[in-house]
Amino acid sequence: MFETLSKAPGDKILALMGEYAADPRPTKIDLGVGVYKDEKGTTPIMSAVRKAEERILAAEKTKSYLGIAGNKGFGSAVLDLTLGDSVDRSRVRIAQAPGGTGSLWVLMQLINRARPGTTVWVSDPTWPNHNPIAENSGLAVATYPYFDPETRGVRFTEMLAALDQLGKDDVVLLHGCCHNPTGANLSAEQWDQVAASLARTGALPFIDLAYLGFGDGLEADAYGTRKVVSSVPEALVAFSGSKNFGLYRERIGAAILIARDAEQADITQSQLLNIIRGAYSQPPDHGAEIIRTILEDADLRTEWEAELNQMRTRMVHLREKLAETIRQRSNSEDFDFIADHRGMFSLLGLDSATVEHLKAANGVYMVGDSRINVAGIPEERVGDLADALLAANK
Ligand SMILES: Cc1ncc(COP(=O)(O)O)c(C=O)c1O
Known part of the structure; x- marks a missing residue:
């Protein structure tokens, strides 16, 4: 063989x-x-993580299965952290996944179920793992202009012009904050323009949010994500808890989907859970329980x-x-x-x-x-x- x-x-x-x-x-x-x-x-x-782990060790009563969508308290705490009140929760669903990478993976699989072989537009350059995750999921990858090697800033005019050309069958992968590898990011005004472009063209925004809190602070770093999801009928977000909670090896992340209404959200979530079931069945709990414990406790x-x-x-x-x-x-x-x-x-x-x-x-x-x-x-x-x-x- x-x-x-x-x-x-x-x-x-x-x-x-x-x-x-x-x-x-x-x-x-x-x-x-x-x-x-x-x-x-x-x-x-992080010391908050250590304290949460001590509490979990003392209080945990079972190691039974968690369920396909994962830790529910973690899910709602992560939605508060990432989306705030930017979008009506009846249209939002979340599934815990192994890291930002696992979240990107299951969401790419979901896109391919909805529209096989569709094109994901990524920034030029982007995190080198975006391409294989998309291609291994059956999707095509193309790039939009992003980094200007002269100014080391964003080639925003060219980026926007490229996004304006896209249509309903396209997916646009955006780094929610703290762009990897460039470090060059969109301003709030530029996010507004990107959100308006996506609303105009109908292209599906897919936000990779791996560094929330590493740029200008938790609220400022969530601005782009919240602006985009509040401007369009459908969106995807891949959240990672690896960096901001220092939980790299616990493999904790979340796949978030925003659908046009509650009924469509349920249908789409059923497909997402079906993908997870057929891949790794259920997510591991430890990282999620740490994050839930921290976010639900005022002191931690x-x-x-x-x-x-x-x-x-x-x-x-x-x-x-x-x-x-x-x-x-x-x-x-x-x-x-x-x-x-x-x-x-x-x-x-x-x-x-x-x-x-x-x-x-x-x-x-x-x-x-x-x-x-x-x-x-x-x-x-x-x-x-x-x-x-x-x-x-x-
Ligand atoms: C842009 C970007 N997305 C996603 C990830 C995934 O992180 P993890 O799978 O470790 O949570 C990373 C990690 O380096 C990243 O830089």
Whole structure:
């Protein structure tokens, strides 16, 4: 059987992690892997999460099956967090899924059931896993203009013009906030225009919300999602609790669907649950129960929000410090965009030879497309990093 197979390509980011681990230089800097890191370079368990886990351990009475849609308290808490009161809940359904990736997967399967082979439009560039998830679900993928390598901002006029050309059979995948890999995001006014375009064309918005709270705060980061879902009859949202709750390995996320009315919502949800049943039957509970416990308890929620805010402001501070240091040392504004970007990543716009050079000469590791994880910048090494980037960029 297996002799028919050839080796699948390895994951580039995992390979980079391996290279970094094998590098003996004590001065090496890891800006590659996409997990939050604190000032000690570790990915901590949030204290609200620890406390929730203690409570769960003490109170849990059964390990019986959870049900296909998952933890109900988690579901309604996540809807409050993401959608607020932007849309009438009678039109909304949610199913817990394994991570943002699992949520994207089951929703792509749903799209393919509704319209086999339809096209999902993704930003150029986008998170590299979007394409395989869509294609493995039977969908076609095309790109709309997004990142401007000159300004390192969004090519908004071109983006909007491309979205305006789409129709009812198209799906538009949008990053709800904290765009990965670029770090360049839409302003509130630009979200308004995107929402108006989607309402005009009838294309289906599909929002990937993997970094809620990592950009400008929980409410500000939800603006685009809420604006879009309140402007259109149908929408999809894939939520991830990996980053904002630091629950990466618990694999917790949610697939949210908004239908034109309650009856259509029930029918569509029945298909979504049927997809889940035929894939992994039911989701695991632990991550969902942690999130439910935190969001339903006033004290734990306050503690979580404070921790999340601390992570967010640390990333903004590192951005500002790196941009400011480069400005002072080069007398140029070439890297000011790092301070304007939001979320965990910035795409520096360096070519692959420069990325390789930074790794070989300076031990600075970043993804091959020149994406850096700003949370990986050691604060005391900002000056070294600034010098390395300036020397490589000459
Ligand atoms: C844009 C984007 N979407 C979705 C995910 C999925 O995250 P997870 O499956 O770990 O929850 C990620 C993770 O890196 C991401 O960057």
